[in-house]
Amino acid sequence: MGKILRINMTDMTVKTEELGEYAGLGGRALTSSIIAKEVPPLCHPLGPNNKLVAAPGLLTGTTAASSGRCHFGCKSPLTGGIKEGNAGGVASQKLARLGYSAIVLEGVPEDDKLRVVYINKDKAEILPADELKGMGNYQTVAKLTERYGKVGIISIGPAGEQKLNAASIAINDTDNRPARHAGRGGQGAVMGSKGLKAIVIDDTGAPGVEIKDKDEFKKWSKIFTDGLLKHPVTGEGLPNFGTAVLINVINEAGGLPTRNFSNGQFEHATNISGEQLVEKCKERKGKETHICSPGCVIRCSNVYNDKDGNYITSGLEYETIWAFGANCNIDDLDMVARLDRLCDDIGLDTIEAGGTIAVAMEGGLLSFGDWDRAIKLLDEDVRNGTPIGKIIGSGAVVTGKVLGVTRVPAVKGQNMPAYDPRAIQGIGVTYATSTMGADHTAGYAIATNIMKVGGYVDPLKPEGQVELSRNLQIATAALDSTGLCLFTAFPVLDQPETFEAIYRMLNAQYGLNLTADDVTELGKNVLKTERDFNTRAGFTNKDDRLPEFMYQEALAPHNLVFMVKDEELDDFWNF
């Protein structure tokens, strides 16, 4: 088990301590436990009592495939509730190899100076970094690389420095680009409130992660990797097309939110599809398949170049393409890529930013499809902190209030992702009940019947949506604690031995005797811990609802409203 590195930004002290009561936890389980125990639920998210936790997963730093996620936790300035968000990149594995299970950032500085934290095998120190003030993530990474060499970098852009609710935390990827983001919930603003521009992680000479039974670990790690490679989604679909492959399919299902959730199908979807993305990547000598963190065998990322072959952005994903594409009525992938690059550089969540611009389009600030104005809003207004930039950077709910827009697709203050819950009602249950606000990843891990989470769900039973959503959220919370990418959930769904490999690897690494039931219990505990924090922060079952318009405005082409009853949603927490 690793150690906790506590960094106090008020008195500028650094100390290392044992995991203590947090032993056995990693990733989301660890971030949520620390926040729930140590952060007063009613504190201001940007004040001295909030904490920001960065934690590798339990398997991170080992040779387990696709296990390099870095998890962040805090009280969210966007939702007012507990928040966990994670991203790939190179930082998490370095942190784990240095022997850290978590970094806990505490307090706020008494001045307005910027700082970086530098961590290597011998020390962790807080250093002045005012020269990085106002810099985008790309320039920040370039400057820090110049100074420290090949390191892991966790950073914020101007949005985080301005403490905007939609600010993200960036991590550099395998090409040393800050293209991987823990986007949701404004965690970048919490980092900014602590006056911290970046955490630099140098694992040169690091001891590495201890494995109790190396042969056993190797055996199950191979089974796990083989499971990922042989599965049609992780072994073929994602490496070939990335997540953007979903555009055509969700559009066909009538669930692709279009023009601020006013339609379920985008007539120009083929112009922004995964198939189109792959062709452009090939044609322009980008990369149609790419890894975001070392040891990933799924390779769902990409590198997108402009028509002259110059790099624009990396990891152009389904959610981002939807957010700036269909949702803003922009059918030009080049413009969507530019908007993605701006978000990565300024340090903004692409889902919240795209959703907010769509609300602003509906509110008349700009027209649907006006990519030129959208680019200026981000690059000039948000980056430089103009009044309208601060409004846009504060998210869809704030922008909707300012502009008098009633169609604001948010739950607990967080904009919905790329699936309309009126078409696919089950996702609406997850959006409504998730402790995180509207979050598609909250109920992502689809291991329900294999893990027997909550018992077997009859696929022919139409009323099983709440039960399924609950099981999915429990399974996801467990998977989020391992550091494994959520995409590993697909082989876990279809191949029992791939799921077994997860807890067998954990047993071999830590010398434990975990069973499938223990993994389920872990997931349940995480959800209950998060729910308890939110309750103490003032949330009630009335917050577990979709926005009013979704119960009233029928969505084409299926012409449905959201029909899951309130009492069914309330039943979610009965476990």
Place this chain on the structure above:
Amino acid sequence: MKDISEIEVHLSNSTARDMCSYLFQSGVLLKVQVGVSIKNLLCEQLSLDETYVDKRISTIFLNSQPVDDISNAIIKNNDTLALSSAMPGLIGATLRRNSHLAPLRDTITFKEYRNNDDIQAYDLIHLKLFNLILQEVGPLLLQNGVMVDFEEVIDFFQDKIFEETKESFAIYLDGETIGLNELRKCLQSSAEQQLTLLKAKIF
């Protein structure tokens, strides 16, 4: 100007893939026997291997509704059928045929299952292909010929696919060889036509 009944393009594998991507994502028209099940259509009429249909084409929509039982979903005149391989994400998995997550999309699931008592006539349906299915099935269908909306044919031959390809290709208009520019002129002068047959010979 007389109607253009058939355009045949002789082209390389890679240009054929580009052509398929262009055509099948937004959909082509196929003249098939309707009043039969989707499974019959795919396996008997389009000659796709049953195992391929069962294992590979794991996500199927009929008029935007996800279908679970393709043996009992009957295809009718003017229907739109969309075929995809297994998709990522919670929703991707939810949309899969016979997914245990199917209750999550219960309200849009295709449920008009009935006996095959429709009139089994030859008529047009819309067919869309996505992702791996587009790459694998598209070229086969293109070799047999697909009906394409004439406006789309005009747009397609205006596209850069042929100008930018480094591979050689040849075009035949109703059996007679024709250059790309000449074809474009012919298409423009027949712009009021509604449909034409587009075929490919892949070398």
